[in-house]
Amino acid sequence: MGTLLKPENTDLPAPTRANQRPAPMPDPNHADCRGVASILARVGDKWSVFVIMMLSDGPKRFNELKRMINGISQRMLTLTLRGLERDGLVTRTIFPTIPPRVDYELTDLGRGLQQPVKALGEWAIAHQEQIAAARTRFDERNEP
Amino acid sequence: MGTLLKPENTDLPAPTRANQRPAPMPDPNHADCRGVASILARVGDKWSVFVIMMLSDGPKRFNELKRMINGISQRMLTLTLRGLERDGLVTRTIFPTIPPRVDYELTDLGRGLQQPVKALGEWAIAHQEQIAAARTRFDERNEP
């Protein structure tokens, strides 16, 4: 779903024989590269992030989400929700009424993920001007 | 580059006429949706994340990065680095020697981004088993 939902290409780097810089610890960054990548993929997925955001303030129905997330297709919403459900981030509750009603809600795990995602979002907001400026500079420097 | 490097489809949700739940504030989550999305896209990009990780402990050369990030193609490394450079997250320094040498290094901005990304990575590591378990459960529940 995301760009990188598949766990290949996530090997560890060859150990830099003699590290030219201290490199204090065995570098926790590299640990568990494989597994982590597939989780980052979920976060990297635009729709997943939006859905998680939208579920912040309580459960929502399918079409409710569809309306809130402007531009998502039915197909992608279904796929995204399935992915989130599969990862245990969202629950899916069916009310066997007519017409049917399905509620989606964040799990505890999902709410936990929300925190770091939000932190990221806040960083993005805090620095968006700086980045926009950098982009402009770069662009006009490379095609005048 | 990432799945969602383009700023379309990032509109705000239509105001839920009469909200069925309190919906306390104008919801700061939705603010600056467009701009933020393109930044999240960068983070969502697998290769970008890896490159940022790899640059944690100092500048690296092109092929050095290529070797460290197992599986990335020359093409994708180039594109990824260009993107990071464009966003002002990485600097590119050319040493006009023969053969040429190019160093890539995180900017202050880039190092700043590293923090939230790392937080996310740590969350991922902390919960990877829980997620793996959820996936297994989901899978065997849906195709026995």
Added chain:
DNA sequence: CTGTATCCCAAATGATACTG
């Protein structure tokens, strides 16, 4: 209403070859 199944096009990426 909440999906699933198809078809189909555009974008992303890998492989390969070539260059300063």
Added chain:
DNA sequence: CAGTATCATTTGGGATACAG
């Protein structure tokens, strides 16, 4: 070494249409 150019392939994702 550090790219650029081109081609081939895969994949993502929108637009239907249909079903329970």
